[in-house]
Amino acid sequence: MEISQRKKKILAALVELYIETAEPVGSKVLAQRAGLGCSSATIRNELAELSAMGYLNQPHTSAGRVPTVQGYRLYVNELMERQRLSAEETERLNRELAQRLMALDNLVSDIGQFASQITDLPALAIAAPRAVTIVRFDFIYVDVNTFIMVALLSDNSVKNKLIRLPVSVEKLKIDKLSTLMNANFTGLREDQITQPLISATERALDDMTGLTAVAASFAIEALTQASQPGSFVGGQNRLLHHPEYQDPDKAHALMSFLNQAPMEFPQLMNGETGVKVIVGPENVSEALRDSSVVLATYDAGDGVRGVVGVVGPTRMDYAVVAGKMQLIAQTISNALGTGGLKPPSGMDNKLMIRGEDTIE
Amino acid sequence: MEISQRKKKILAALVELYIETAEPVGSKVLAQRAGLGCSSATIRNELAELSAMGYLNQPHTSAGRVPTVQGYRLYVNELMERQRLSAEETERLNRELAQRLMALDNLVSDIGQFASQITDLPALAIAAPRAVTIVRFDFIYVDVNTFIMVALLSDNSVKNKLIRLPVSVEKLKIDKLSTLMNANFTGLREDQITQPLISATERALDDMTGLTAVAASFAIEALTQASQPGSFVGGQNRLLHHPEYQDPDKAHALMSFLNQAPMEFPQLMNGETGVKVIVGPENVSEALRDSSVVLATYDAGDGVRGVVGVVGPTRMDYAVVAGKMQLIAQTISNALGTGGLKPPSGMDNKLMIRGEDTIE
DNA sequence: TGCTGGCACTCTTTTCTTTCGAGTGCTAAT
DNA sequence: ATTAGCACTCGAAAGAAAAGAGTGCCAGCA
Numbered sequence: 001m002e003i004s005q006r007k008k009k010i011l012a013a014l015v016e017l018y019i020e021t022a023e024p025v026g027s028k029v030l031a032q033r034a035g036l037g038c039s040s041a042t043i044r045n046e047l048a049e050l051s052a053m054g055y056l057n058q059p060h061t062s063a064g065r066v067p068t069v070q071g072y073r074l075y076v077n078e079l080m081e082r083q084r085l086s087a088e089e090t091e092r093l094n095r096e097l098a099q100r101l102m103a104l105d106n107l108v109s110d111i112g113q114f115a116s117q118i119t120d121l122p123a124l125a126i127a128a129p130r131a132v133t134i135v136r137f138d139f140i141y142v143d144v145n146t147f148i149m150v151a152l153l154s155d156n157s158v159k160n161k162l163i164r165l166p167v168s169v170e171k172l173k174i175d176k177l178s179t180l181m182n183a184n185f186t187g188l189r190e191d192q193i194t195q196p197l198i199s200a201t202e203r204a205l206d207d208m209t210g211l212t213a214v215a216a217s218f219a220i221e222a223l224t225q226a227s228q229p230g231s232f233v234g235g236q237n238r239l240l241h242h243p244e245y246q247d248p249d250k251a252h253a254l255m256s257f258l259n260q261a262p263m264e265f266p267q268l269m270n271g272e273t274g275v276k277v278i279v280g281p282e283n284v285s286e287a288l289r290d291s292s293v294v295l296a297t298y299d300a301g302d303g304v305r306g307v308v309g310v311v312g313p314t315r316m317d318y319a320v321v322a323g324k325m326q327l328i329a330q331t332i333s334n335a336l337g338t339g340g341l342k343p344p345s346g347m348d349n350k351l352m353i354r355g356e357d358t359i360e
Numbered sequence: 361m362e363i364s365q366r367k368k369k370i371l372a373a374l375v376e377l378y379i380e381t382a383e384p385v386g387s388k389v390l391a392q393r394a395g396l397g398c399s400s401a402t403i404r405n406e407l408a409e410l411s412a413m414g415y416l417n418q419p420h421t422s423a424g425r426v427p428t429v430q431g432y433r434l435y436v437n438e439l440m441e442r443q444r445l446s447a448e449e450t451e452r453l454n455r456e457l458a459q460r461l462m463a464l465d466n467l468v469s470d471i472g473q474f475a476s477q478i479t480d481l482p483a484l485a486i487a488a489p490r491a492v493t494i495v496r497f498d499f500i501y502v503d504v505n506t507f508i509m510v511a512l513l514s515d516n517s518v519k520n521k522l523i524r525l526p527v528s529v530e531k532l533k534i535d536k537l538s539t540l541m542n543a544n545f546t547g548l549r550e551d552q553i554t555q556p557l558i559s560a561t562e563r564a565l566d567d568m569t570g571l572t573a574v575a576a577s578f579a580i581e582a583l584t585q586a587s588q589p590g591s592f593v594g595g596q597n598r599l600l601h602h603p604e605y606q607d608p609d610k611a612h613a614l615m616s617f618l619n620q621a622p623m624e625f626p627q628l629m630n631g632e633t634g635v636k637v638i639v640g641p642e643n644v645s646e647a648l649r650d651s652s653v654v655l656a657t658y659d660a661g662d663g664v665r666g667v668v669g670v671v672g673p674t675r676m677d678y679a680v681v682a683g684k685m686q687l688i689a690q691t692i693s694n695a696l697g698t699g700g701l702k703p704p705s706g707m708d709n710k711l712m713i714r715g716e717d718t719i720e
Numbered sequence: 721t722g723c724t725g726g727c728a729c730t731c732t733t734t735t736c737t738t739t740c741g742a743g744t745g746c747t748a749a750t
Numbered sequence: 751a752t753t754a755g756c757a758c759t760c761g762a763a764a765g766a767a768a769a770g771a772g773t774g775c776c777a778g779c780a
Contacts (some may be wrong), residue, residue: 024772026771026772026773027772027773028771028772038723038724039723039724039725040724040725040772041723041724041725041726041775042722042723042724044772044773044774044775045722045723045774047773048773048774058772058773059732060730060731060732061729061730061731061732061772061773061774062729062730062731062732062770062771062772062773063731063732063771063772063773064771064772064773136502138498138500138508140498140510140512142496142512148498148510148512148518150500150508150510150520152500152502152508152522156522157522158508158520158521158522160510160518160520161518162512162516162517162518236596236597236615237596237611237612237615237616237619240608240609240611240612240615241612245608246608248600248605248606248608248611249600251597251600251608252597252600252601255596255597255600256597259597384743386742386743386744387743387744388742388743398752398753399752399753399754400743400753401752401753401754401755402751402752402753404743404744404745405745405751405752407744408744408745418743418744419761420759420760420761421743421744421745421758421759421760421761422741422742422743422744422758422759422760422761423742423743423744423760423761424742424743424744
């Protein structure tokens with residue numbers, strides 16, 4: 001059965017009204033608001049048909065209508081106009097986000113926080129795991145029993161670790177360790193660092209104090225941490241703004257789910273890119289059945305790809321939220337994806353700067 | 361007016377019963393539970409007096425009694441026995457915490473998370489700011505337009521930054537920069553790095569590409585970040601377990617406050633050390649009037665001191681919570697305060713390891 | 721044929737009353 | 751001093767009545 005133009009118009013108006021008020025929508029208000037010149041009786045007939053087709057629902061006989069999942073789905077897919085943010089708005093958000101992105105190490109948490117803030121919903125952000133290797137080692141000899149290990153990774157991050165030895169060690173040995181580590185451990189993925197390799201290096205160094213083990217575990221740690229998918233979850237308190245989470249049990253269940261299983265979200269994208277809306281019961285996870293999810297993928301270059309998303313009531317303003325998520329994804333990809341950060345204004349103009357984070 | 365031994369006993373029983381049930385406590389249950397052999401009528405007389413003295417309150421004429429702030433205060437100060445955790449319990453918690461403390465860089469967040477977990481309340485942890493200086497700089501020349509800056513700080517943390525130049529630079533110049541930075545910038549606090557100093561260094565380096573400015577801003581950043589008080593707030597969702605936060609507005613107000621003003625908590629300690637309980641309306645902040653706060657100070661050595669605390673309903677189990685907070689504070693101080701972490705078992709046995717974090 | 725006003729009907733929400741019961745305060749007896 | 755007993759109070763729970771929103775359907779009209 002096809003759906004007439006007028007029905008679509010009515011459905012769209014109904015969904016938007018419901019999003020606004022959180023109350024079942026009656027034919028009367030709809031007739032006033034819908035903008036198509038016909039009476040409430042006509043609307044009633046149309047509503048009855050839309051109900052029969054499965055797009056609408058009545059909580060009880062004498063109540064207004066509420067969209068079903070199918071209704072939402074139609075709205076999201078065809079009816080809604082993704083909110084065009086005003087030029088200033090876009091500009092403002094862009095600037096704000098760009099500012100956050102200046103510091104690269106907390107990319108994931110920055111993105112998540114930003115998403116939460118502008119949508120007033122709990123948000124999460126996940127960075128896809130990536131295979132990294134160590135490009136070079138440097139060992140800085142500080143004093144007779146202190147040195148610093150520095151590793152430059154293939155993703156341009158830098159990790160370091162300060163080592164304080166209970167025994168003294170000569171600078172020469174540290175230098176030799178450096179040479180050996182650079183010779184044996186660079187270009188390897190985490191899983192390629194094996195015990196035999198470590199033992200061989202230890203023999204080559206001719207040292208029994210465990211120096212090699214320390215260096216090796218540093219390498220492993222650095223790689224482990226760099227290739228771990230970062231994740232961020234936050235803004236849960238914003239849930240409580242929305243009437244559907246008045247029931248503390250519901251709110252708590254969702255919050256706990258967010259905290260415990262953020263890693264389940266990326267697979268909801270199914271490998272697709274762009275913005276994806278998942279309406280309430282379409283969700284596989286039990287805990288999300290009452291809530292909708294809006295996800296977007298981003299690509300920050302250097303193989304740093306990920307997913308950012310927000311979770312909210314089924315009755316959320318999809319048009320606005322989806323618009324904002326798209327903006328975020330685009331801004332990130334624009335700002336970082338093409339390689340390199342635009343330098344800030346001021347004295348640093350002449351140089352590209354990239355800060356890094358470290359292990360432990 | 362002094363307070364009889366029996367009154368104290370009754371008050372303690374009442375507070376504990378109220379903590380358990382969250383309902384006003386009547387004379388009847390109290391007579392059964394209190395363990396002192398007297399009838400409900402006697403208890404009623406005593407309760408009436410305790411009410412007159414300001415320790416108890418009646419929500420309405422025909423309801424049971426509820427402790428007032430004053431009542432709680434007396435309970436906390438004199439009556440409660442700080443929960444002695446069982447030996448295994450203590451052992452288990454100790455081990456768990458010690459494990460977390462292995463990684464030093466997220467000390468604050470680890471402590472906070474731990475506190476939240478074992479008390480089932482939202483928690484926060486704040487590290488006191490400390491004055492740090494840079495002990496030494498190292499500049500690692502990677503290739504013709506890439507180098508890494510490494511700074512060892514007086515608190516034994518290491519910061520680094522990868523710099524990618526749009527122009528090429530010789531290793532010699534980087535070495536010279538290193539010498540100059542070590543000569544001019546070590547031992548300084550953040551506020552002692554002035555523009556004239558930077559300019560002088562720039563002249564000495566005889567370079568117009570802005571290298572000096574980059575190095576200087578790195579130094580400033582490193583110091584700023586290291587001396588910033590770290591803070592952690594988390595576990596807000598646990599609030600919803602407790603009936604007094606059924607009202608989403610209340611829950612939300614408190615959560616927002618925690619997120620926005622965590623820095624207000626340390627000053628509640630007034631410079632004291634140990635465990636401090638602040639009962640509901642004793643709080644200065646409006647947002648905390650309905651909630652109680654249990655704070656503890658910790659000292660992790662190396663000048664890393666801070667405050668860890670939990671927030672919950674006025675009717676919280678002070679005995680247990682205070683006991684646990686004390687345990688945390690003590691464990692941290694024991695494990696770290698005396699200097700150095702006990703090494704983990706295994707291959708690292710021979711060395712003391714201390715990981716670090718970095719800027720940006 | 722499609723739209724509209726009108727109207728009876730349904731079911732929730734709100735409001736008001738009534739009942740119920742926990743707990744008190746007081747008094748008289750021990 | 752302690753206790754049993756009892757009238758009283760006041761909130762909470764239960765029940766009844768009224769209000770209101772919205773529907774479905776019908777008959778009339780373009």
